[in-house]
Amino acid sequence: MGSSKGIEKLEKLARLMRYYILTATTNAGSGHPTSSLSATELMCGLLFGGIFRYDTEQPEHPNNDRLIFSKGHASPLYYAMWAAAGKLSEDDLKTYRTFGSPLEGHPTVSFRYVDAATGSLGQGLSIGVGLALNAKYLDKLNYRTYVLLGDSEMAEGSQWEAMEIAAYYKLNNLVGIIDVNRLGQRGETMYGHDLSAYEKRISAFGWETILIDGHSYPAVLDAYQKALNATDRPVMIIAKTIKGKGVSFVEDKNGWHGVALSKQDCERAVKDLGAVDKSIRGRMLEPDAMKPEEVGPRAPEPIYYPSGESVATRDAYGIALKRLYPQFPQIVGVDGEVSNSTRTEIFKEAYPNRFFEMYIAEQNMAGVALGLQCRKKIPFASSFAAFLTRAFDQIRMSQYSDANIKFIGSHAGTSIGEDGPSQMGLEDIAMFRTIHNGVVLYPSDAVSAEKIVEQAAIYKGIAYIRTTRMKTPILYDIHEQFTIGGSKILKKSAKDAATVIGAGVTLHEALKAYDALKKEGILIRVIDLYSIKPIDEKTLQQAAKETSCIITVEDHYPEGGIGEAVRSGLGTVSVPLFSLAVRKKPKSGKPQELLDFEEISKDAIIKKVKENL
C-alpha cells in the first residue's frame, strides 16, 4: 500500500473515517471528535495499509492481530474504522452513545470487535502486554498486538509498569502507538509536542522507538513495517499529530476536548474534508491460519490432607492451583513479586511456563490478566489482599470487559499480626463485592480452599479468593462440596440462642466460642460464610427465623464487609444483627492479641451472645 495509488486510497478512506467521526459525534451531541481526528492516519494506515491481519468474519480467530484502544475516548475513530471496513453502516453510527447501542461512549465488549473495554486511561498497554505474552509464550502464534495510546495518558504510572514488563519479556510482537496531539483535557500535556521527551523515557525503558509525523502515510506505513522486523524488543511509534486534524477551525486548539461540533459547525467541517466517497471500503490482510495447540482437561490428583493437620489457606490455594492445572489447562499464574507469600510459587515451581512474574506492579498485573483472558486463559492473579487495592481501577474496568479473572488476596486482616496495618487487607471484601457479577470467596480451612479454587476456575467471571496467613485447623472432609452461593452450617440445634456467622479466622473463633458456651449449656448456630457474594440468603433467613439474633464476625472493616453482606442478604427478614468487625485503628501485635483487641475473637463472641440471651 506504500504506492502512490495505495496512499491515494488510504487518503480517501481517512476522509471517509473523518466524515463518520464528525457526523456520529454531532449526531450524538457528545463524544471526542478531535481526539479521534488526530489518530485517523495512524489507524487507517495500520488497518488498511497492508499491516493488520484480521479475519473480520471471525473476530475470535485465534491468530487475528489485536488492537486495543487505550485512549478509549477516541471511540468515534474506532467505530469509523469498522465502518470503513464495511462492518458498520452509517445508520449504525447514528446509534453512537444512545441507549442500547453496542457503540457506547467508550468501547465496551458490547461491540463485537472489542477485546477489552477501555476509557480509564493508562490501562491499554497492560492489556496489550497480556495479549502479547500469550502469543509469544503460551499460544505460540504470530499474531501481533497494537495499542493506541494518548499522550496525556502517558502520565499514568501503569504505562511504565507495562513498559518495563514488556521489555523484560522481550515482547517484539507488541507495538504501541502514541498519538502525541499535544493537548489534554484541560490544556497542554506535560511535554506538548516535544516527541523527544517520550523518546528518551521510552527508549530508556528498553523499547525501540520510532518518531514520525502521524499524518504522513509514507511515514506511518514505514514505521509499521519497521515494527514488523523487531527482534527482541517491543516497539513504540511516537507520532506527532494535530488534535482535530482535518477540520481547520478546531485544529490544535485548546477547549475542543470532548466537545461534539454543532450541526452547523459539522456541516462546515465536512465541507473542509472535501469530497467523501462513501462507497470505498478498506481491506485488512488475512491472518495466518495458525491456532494454538489444543490441550484437553485431565483429571487432577485427589485432594489429600491428613486429618488433624493445620494448614494455612494460602498454602492450600497454592497446592490447589498446582493440583488443578491438568483439569484446567487454561490456567496461568501472575503474581506481584510475593509468590512465596501468596504461595502461587507452588504452582510456578510445578509449571514455570504457565507463570509470569509481574514484579511489584499490581496495576499492570491486573491489566495483563485481562489481556490473557481475552485469549481464553484463566488467569490467577495474586498479591497481598491489601495491595490488590492498588489495582482497583483496573479491576473495576475488567467487569466492563466481561472478564474471566481470579484474584487471590493473601494476608487478609489483622490476624497477620506484627507487620502492622499497612500489610493488612481490611477493605478487600468491600472492594470486590462492588464488582457487578463478581464472586467473593473466603475459605476457612485447606479443604474448602481447595474446593473454592476449583469453583473459581469453573466460574466464568471475576472471582476473588481471600486467603489467610496463619495456619488453621482442617474442618472439612475432603468429599465435602462447596458451591458458589452456598454456606455451611457447622453447628445447629433446636435450641440455638444465637447464630454466629464467620469466615476465615473468625470462623475458628466462633467454633471456640461454641465449645466454651456449650460447657455453660448455651448452644449457638455457627455458619461458615465461605461465599460472601453471592450470599446464601436462604440459610441466613432461616437462621434469622430460628434464632433470636445474628452475630457476624469478620477480620475486615465493618463497611462493605461480611456484616453488611449478611444484612443485605437477610432482605426484609427482621432479626437483631450485631456486627463484630475491625473498629479500632489496627496496629502491630500478635495475631491473637489483635483479634482480641478488635473484639472479633472468641471472647467478644461469647460476650455478645450472652448480652442477647
Add this chain to the structure above:
Amino acid sequence: MGSSKGIEKLEKLARLMRYYILTATTNAGSGHPTSSLSATELMCGLLFGGIFRYDTEQPEHPNNDRLIFSKGHASPLYYAMWAAAGKLSEDDLKTYRTFGSPLEGHPTVSFRYVDAATGSLGQGLSIGVGLALNAKYLDKLNYRTYVLLGDSEMAEGSQWEAMEIAAYYKLNNLVGIIDVNRLGQRGETMYGHDLSAYEKRISAFGWETILIDGHSYPAVLDAYQKALNATDRPVMIIAKTIKGKGVSFVEDKNGWHGVALSKQDCERAVKDLGAVDKSIRGRMLEPDAMKPEEVGPRAPEPIYYPSGESVATRDAYGIALKRLYPQFPQIVGVDGEVSNSTRTEIFKEAYPNRFFEMYIAEQNMAGVALGLQCRKKIPFASSFAAFLTRAFDQIRMSQYSDANIKFIGSHAGTSIGEDGPSQMGLEDIAMFRTIHNGVVLYPSDAVSAEKIVEQAAIYKGIAYIRTTRMKTPILYDIHEQFTIGGSKILKKSAKDAATVIGAGVTLHEALKAYDALKKEGILIRVIDLYSIKPIDEKTLQQAAKETSCIITVEDHYPEGGIGEAVRSGLGTVSVPLFSLAVRKKPKSGKPQELLDFEEISKDAIIKKVKENL
C-alpha cells in the same frame, strides 16, 4: 564529617545501628533485618554525616529536613537511627512489633518522628514530592526532603508518576536514595545490580543521578554534598548495596527477606560486627530558624445563589473552594488533569499559586496530598469519582498517617450518561466508607455543596465529597446548616407511608416521587442523606419506627453504598428496607434513561412505595 576521624565515628555509629537492627528483630522474632542492613551507611551518613538538619527536640519544626522511608519494611533501620541519635533506648527497641508499642512493624505516625506511614511500596516518593512542593512553592523554606527507596519498589508505576512530576516542578530540594541491594522478596529484582538500568530510566525522567557504592562513606557523603548543590532538578542517588551487609552469612543471599535471625544466629552476627560502642551518639545539624509566613483566616464572601436556579454540585464545589480560601488559607488544590470537569479550575484561576496540576496520575496525586498535609496544608484532591479508585492503596495508607485530606469525586453514578460505564463512579462510596474515621459527604444541591465543602475543610481527617455532573435544582436556603453526621428531613407528616432516603440525583427523584404520590393522596417521608459516614442513626431509627418501610435510592452499586450504610445505621431497629441501586450492568445513554433503566428514578420509587402500602 568527611575527615578520617569523622568517618571513623560514622563507622562506629553504623556498627551500633546494625547491633540495634539485629537485636530488635531477633527479639521481635520477625521483621526485615537484611533490608535494613543494606541501607545503614546511606542513612547513617545522611543523618550523622553533617547533611541532615533536624531539631530532634522539635519534630514539628517547620524547617526540619524531612525523611520518608518509602521502603517501610526497613523500619528496624529507622528505629535504630533514632536510637543512635539518643531518642530511643535499647529497652524501647525491645518493644519493636509488640502490641501497643509506637515502634510498629512498618513505620506509622504512632512514632513521633514519622511524618507518614509507609509499608505499601512505591508510595514514599509521592509523599516526598508533596513535602518538597510545599517547601519550594508554599512555605518557601529551605528544608530538604529525602526519600529512602528500595530497588524492588521501583517497579511500581507510582514511582514514575512521582518522578515526572518532581522534574516538572523542578524540585531541586528533593533527594531520592535507592538502596539497590539486588534482592526482592522472592528473588532477584528485574535489574539486579545493574545500576545503569536505573540511571538510564531516571535521568531520562529529568533527574540528576549519582551512582555510588552505598557502603562507602566518602562516596555517600560526596553524593549528598552534590545533591545539596542541585539547581533545577531533583537528585536520585543510586547506591549499590549488599542485602544483609555486615553479617557475613546472610550477605547477598536469597531467602533472607523478612526473616529475623534466630537467637543463636544473632549472637554470631553481633560477633561479626566487632566491638559495639553503646555510648556513642550521632548528631544532626540544626535547621535554619525559618518559618512560613503566617496567614490568618479572613471571613469569606457570603454564599449567593439566586433562588430557582439549577447548579451542578461540582460547580458549587469549585465556587465554594474559591470562596472559602480566605477562611482556610491552608487550602491547596491538586487535580488529575480534569480540573475543568471537577471544577477545581474555579479555585485554580483565582489562586494559581495554591494549585498544582498533577496530570493524569491519581496515585501520585494522593501521595502528594499526603505530603502537603504533613506540613499543615489542607489539600483538596479531585478527579472523576471513578478514577479515584486508581489511588485506593494510597488513600488506604493515608489513614495510618492520620491524614487530613479532602478527596473530591465528580461525575458520580450512571447519571453522567453518554460517556458510559468506564467514567461512572459506582463504587466510590463503598471505597471511602472503609476508611477508618473517614467522612463521606454527598451534596444534592449547590447550597449543601457549599456548606459541605466548609465542613470538610474544618474536619481534621480524610473526607470524601461526591459531586454530580448534571445540574440540580437548589433545595436549601443559604442559611441552612449542614453538620457532619446529620441529615435533612425534607418531607414529613404523621401519615407517611414510607421513608425514602436519597442523596445527590436520587434525592431529586425522591422529591419528584413525593409530588406524584401526594397527588394520589399518598404521603412519604423524604430524607437527604448528605452525610453517609458518619450516618445520622437517630433520624434513621426514628423514621424506621414511624413509617412502615424504608426505601434507599442511590446512583451507586448496592454493595457498600447508601443502602448498606442505612441498614447498618439502623442497628437493631427492625423495619423492612428496600435498596434501589445500580443492579444492571450500566451502559451509555441519556441520564434519565439510565436512572430509569437502573430503577433508581421517580417511577421505581413510586412503584416500590405502592408495593408496600
